[in-house]
Amino acid sequence: MTVLSVRNLNIDIPTGDGHVHAARDVSFDVEAGELFGIAGESGSGKSVLSQAIMGLLPGAIISGEILFEGRNLLTLSPKDMQRLRGNRIAMISQDPLSSLHPFYTIGAQITEAIRTHRKISQAEALQEAIDILGRVGIHDPEKRVHDYPHQFSGGMRQRVMIAMAIVLRPALLIADEPTTALDVTVQAQIISLLNEMRLELGTAIIMVTHDLELLSSIADHAMVMYAGNRMEMGPGEAVLTTPAHPYTLGLLRSSPSHESRGPLPSIPGQPPSLLLDQKACAFAPRCAAAMDICRQERPPLRDFVDGTRSLCWLEEKAANTAAALPAAPEEPKAIEQSSDIVVSVSDVRLTYGGRSLFGKNINLEVLKGVSLELPRGKTLGIVGESGCGKSTLARIIAGLLPPTSGDVTIEGQSVIGLDRREWIEMRKRVQMVFQDPFGSLNPRRRVGSIIGDPFRIQNVAHGAARKNKVRDLMEIVGLNPEHYNRFPSEFSGGQRQRIGIARALALNPSIIIFDEPVSALDVSIQAQILNLIGRLQRELGLSYLFISHDLAVVRHVSSEIIVMKAGQVVERGDTETLYHQPQHPYTRELLAAADPDYRKSGGGFADPLSQGVTP
Amino acid sequence: MSTEIKQRGSLELTMRRLISDRAGMVSMLFIIALVAVAVGADAIAALTGHSATAQFLNTGLTPTGLPVPPNGEFLFGTDQLGRDVLVRLAHGARISLAIGVVASLLAAIIGVTVGLVAGYFGGWIDVVLGRLMDLVMSIPVLLCMLSLVAVFGPSVSLSLTVIVFFSWTTMGRVIRGQVLSLREREFVVASRSMGAGHLSIMFTDILPNLGAPIIIYTTMMVPTSIIFEATLSFLGLGIVPPAPSWGGMLAEAANNSIYMFAWWLVLFPGLALLFTTLSFNILGDALRDALDPASMRHRAPKKKKKSVRAAS
Numbered sequence: 001m002t003v004l005s006v007r008n009l010n011i012d013i014p015t016g017d018g019h020v021h022a023a024r025d026v027s028f029d030v031e032a033g034e035l036f037g038i039a040g041e042s043g044s045g046k047s048v049l050s051q052a053i054m055g056l057l058p059g060a061i062i063s064g065e066i067l068f069e070g071r072n073l074l075t076l077s078p079k080d081m082q083r084l085r086g087n088r089i090a091m092i093s094q095d096p097l098s099s100l101h102p103f104y105t106i107g108a109q110i111t112e113a114i115r116t117h118r119k120i121s122q123a124e125a126l127q128e129a130i131d132i133l134g135r136v137g138i139h140d141p142e143k144r145v146h147d148y149p150h151q152f153s154g155g156m157r158q159r160v161m162i163a164m165a166i167v168l169r170p171a172l173l174i175a176d177e178p179t180t181a182l183d184v185t186v187q188a189q190i191i192s193l194l195n196e197m198r199l200e201l202g203t204a205i206i207m208v209t210h211d212l213e214l215l216s217s218i219a220d221h222a223m224v225m226y227a228g229n230r231m232e233m234g235p236g237e238a239v240l241t242t243p244a245h246p247y248t249l250g251l252l253r254s255s256p257s258h259e260s261r262g263p264l265p266s267i268p269g270q271p272p273s274l275l276l277d278q279k280a281c282a283f284a285p286r287c288a289a290a291m292d293i294c295r296q297e298r299p300p301l302r303d304f305v306d307g308t309r310s311l312c313w314l315e316e317k318a319a320n321t322a323a324a325l326p327a328a329p330e331e332p333k334a335i336e337q338s339s340d341i342v343v344s345v346s347d348v349r350l351t352y353g354g355r356s357l358f359g360k361n362i363n364l365e366v367l368k369g370v371s372l373e374l375p376r377g378k379t380l381g382i383v384g385e386s387g388c389g390k391s392t393l394a395r396i397i398a399g400l401l402p403p404t405s406g407d408v409t410i411e412g413q414s415v416i417g418l419d420r421r422e423w424i425e426m427r428k429r430v431q432m433v434f435q436d437p438f439g440s441l442n443p444r445r446r447v448g449s450i451i452g453d454p455f456r457i458q459n460v461a462h463g464a465a466r467k468n469k470v471r472d473l474m475e476i477v478g479l480n481p482e483h484y485n486r487f488p489s490e491f492s493g494g495q496r497q498r499i500g501i502a503r504a505l506a507l508n509p510s511i512i513i514f515d516e517p518v519s520a521l522d523v524s525i526q527a528q529i530l531n532l533i534g535r536l537q538r539e540l541g542l543s544y545l546f547i548s549h550d551l552a553v554v555r556h557v558s559s560e561i562i563v564m565k566a567g568q569v570v571e572r573g574d575t576e577t578l579y580h581q582p583q584h585p586y587t588r589e590l591l592a593a594a595d596p597d598y599r600k601s602g603g604g605f606a607d608p609l610s611q612g613v614t615p
Numbered sequence: 616m617s618t619e620i621k622q623r624g625s626l627e628l629t630m631r632r633l634i635s636d637r638a639g640m641v642s643m644l645f646i647i648a649l650v651a652v653a654v655g656a657d658a659i660a661a662l663t664g665h666s667a668t669a670q671f672l673n674t675g676l677t678p679t680g681l682p683v684p685p686n687g688e689f690l691f692g693t694d695q696l697g698r699d700v701l702v703r704l705a706h707g708a709r710i711s712l713a714i715g716v717v718a719s720l721l722a723a724i725i726g727v728t729v730g731l732v733a734g735y736f737g738g739w740i741d742v743v744l745g746r747l748m749d750l751v752m753s754i755p756v757l758l759c760m761l762s763l764v765a766v767f768g769p770s771v772s773l774s775l776t777v778i779v780f781f782s783w784t785t786m787g788r789v790i791r792g793q794v795l796s797l798r799e800r801e802f803v804v805a806s807r808s809m810g811a812g813h814l815s816i817m818f819t820d821i822l823p824n825l826g827a828p829i830i831i832y833t834t835m836m837v838p839t840s841i842i843f844e845a846t847l848s849f850l851g852l853g854i855v856p857p858a859p860s861w862g863g864m865l866a867e868a869a870n871n872s873i874y875m876f877a878w879w880l881v882l883f884p885g886l887a888l889l890f891t892t893l894s895f896n897i898l899g900d901a902l903r904d905a906l907d908p909a910s911m912r913h914r915a916p917k918k919k920k921k922s923v924r925a926a927s
Binding site: 017423424432434435439441442454457458500503507 | 628800801802804805806807808809810811812815819820823824826
């Protein structure tokens with residue numbers, strides 16, 4: 001039975017710049033008990049689509065049909081829609097912290113959801129809440145139902161959200177990036193929980209995500225969106241293994257999860273603005289297999305024997321078309337150089353705290369004795385989940401934060417206790433690239449002055465000479481030097497990260513610390529940035545410290561890896577050895593959680609992490 | 616239709632939002648008109664042939680010595696001394712605007728500096744400056760003013776000083792809060808990691824990001840300062856008569872309850888004061904909506920208006 005049927009949906013959202021065409025002629029069906037995946041990069045319209053189904057887009061101009069159990073949601077009165085929301089259609093959002101009310105116990109929030117739609121007593125509702133919490137894997141639900149959201153860890157909160165969503169047995173559950181905000185090991189648990197619940201209750205799930213691999217390993221059907229268009233739709237397995245659209249193929253090939261080393265085959269360019277009217281194929285400017293007709297007419301819908309449908313002029317599946325493969329850039333020769341140690345960290349500890357109001361000693365140990373060494377011209381990867389102290393370590397090595405004890409030396413010189421002049425000198429050796437390409441650039445300054453900042457601060461190169469240097473840097477990182485006078489807001493995430501890298505390169509440092517440089521970027525852009533990082537290392541002989549929570553990314557760039565947990569190094573070793581013969585149980589768990597095949601088997605962990613309360 | 620989408624700069628977007636705000640535009644027009652009147656106060660005096668302090672004992676007063684109501688010669692009537700209310704109002708606008716704007720600007724400068732320093736350095740500096748702001752806020756304004764006037768005698772510069780002294784704290788607190796969150800942003804850490812000093816970070820990284828709150832709160836401070844000045848003049852502590860000021864005119868109207876008979880003596884200065892403060896407040900709101908659209912309360916977009924901007 002078809003639960004949801006979307007027919008020729010067009011969504012236009014009026015903004016100050018004109019109408020954003022967030023969905024164009026999108027159609028799909030979701031069967032009862034099915035897991036339907038919607039994948040796409042940011043700005044592809046996937047989240048807008050799920051909001052349109054929930055009726056949460058008040059200002060938008062929507063045409064087409066959204067049939068839910070035979071009724072068109074677009075013509076339903078607000079009151080009827082309200083009756084459906086939460087009861088027949090439920091939603092789980094990305095951030096479990098901000099979707100739970102911090103002031104009420106989770107029991108109160110779940111019973112409120114139940115009693116809004118059903119006339120039952122408070123005691124009965126509480127009993128139902130306890131039942132459902134037990135089912136989603138909360139231990140001791142009778143007690144924990146009276147706890148507040150902050151007493152749960154991130155993964156547990158997401159379980160509570162799931163409990164709240166399924167307690168009324170909705171026919172359809174929309175999960176908008178349900179695991180993006182969570183750590184890898186927890187992600188796997190949440191996905192398998194969603195899967196279990198769907199099999200048990202027969203709820204259809206629409207899962208919106210940017211992670212194509214995750215999706216295709218569990219979804220019955222998957223839909224790939226790009227610039228508001230449905231590019232490809234078909235059985236999950238088929239979309240993953242033999243993608244029909246060049247875009248899907250490009251996305252899959254550019255994620256660094258293969259055994260591959262060296263440059264990744266990336267999709268060139270940027271996604272188009274959704275303000276534009278599309279006359280031809282939206283993907284044509286970035287497509288390796290683009291033909292003349294792609295740029296002139298809208299592509300037709302092609303049906304393939306395995307049930308895949310693709311919006312493309314290619315007659316064959318892209319996976320079987322040689323031209324559709326995105327090309328990997330050539331790998332230039334690395335500079336030969338001596339492998340002396342450039343960064344040496346010995347037994348660094350950091351403790352926050354002191355005395356609390358009542359004289360108790362409350363010390364929070366963030367780093368508990370970390371040591372590492374980085375040879376010249378190499379990349380050392382640091383992996384760990386959020387809160388393990390890896391970003392703190394990066395700031396200590398960069399000299400931005402003094403450690404409580406221990407020593408950091410860069411090229412033989414300690415970074416601790418420098419006077420002002422020495423400290424400024426040190427800045428020329430070590431630089432940082434930050435995680436957030438939106439937060440790390442001053443929004444009120446022009447790109448030219450942002451990249452030129454190191455020159456201004458260090459008082460080197462003035463006037464025209466500085467401008468030329470900045471233009472050279474922009475060229476090196478693949479930015480158009482013509483954009484010298486633009487503001488950061490006029491660039492996309494990937495371009496901003498390039499600006500950040502150009503700024504780090506300005507003073508010719510020998511060491512660059514990357515703090516999660518690609519975690520905020522889409523897959524196709526991530527590949528471009530990783531390639532750039534790799535190319536710069538080979539051309540300039542840089543040494544990198546590469547910090548990430550994403551094992552696949554770290555594995556791709558690093559020659560050596562250390563694994564951190566709770567402020568300690570639990571394992572270190574050569575990349576390949578670490579991947580094939582992990583010694584520490586935590587490393588094994590991380591590896592297992594990041595493996596799509598593992599997720600597919602839907603297995604749980606013998607001893608699940610983070611079952612407890614966060615401290 | 617061309618397919619090229621022009622990306623609008625933030626200034627252009629702000630202007631578009633501002634212009635689409637009807638109340639804000641009306642306020643702005645009123646303020647512009649008021650500035651014109653204030654600047655052209657002498658011209659008005661020349662046109663009517665009445666100077667601000669001149670008494671017209673023959674035409675401006677009834678045979679019984681009462682003020683005349685609005686007529687052809689005196690558009691807004693005359694006061695109890697036979698002076699032209701319109702001309703005095705225009706001259707009063709000068710004082711009100713000058714004190715309002717100058718006091719707001721000075722208070723803004725002090726507030727921004729203190730807020731920036733307190734928020735950026737934190738620690739004991741923040742504690743000291745924070746307590747200083749608390750201290751200023753806890754002083755009873757009128758009491759303090761009364762004693763100051765008793766010692767120094769009323770004057771424009773004294774009014775200005777008092778207004779500035781009591782109004783910079785609001786700005787200081789707002790800026791301090793903003794700086795506290797800005798200094799934790801990654802671009803500040805990035806600047807630091809390149810070796811930037813404190814002054815460089817404060818002026819090139821943090822200050823440009825405070826543009827919106829500074830503009831908004833300075834605009835909002837203008838009406839407060841104008842009211843403040845009017846209050847002082849009303850109590851006879853501000854502008855020294857016979858120089859006209861709105862507060863002083865209201866005070867004169869209240870003397871001997873002359874307003875019971877001559878309603879125009881209260882109505883026109885009162886309306887001038889009301890519309891001026893209202894306009895600055897509405898303009899401040901409009902500026903906030905335009906500069907910081909995220910804070911704008913949700914407005915249902917008009918569905919009828921489907922005009923596509925083809926030209927862009």
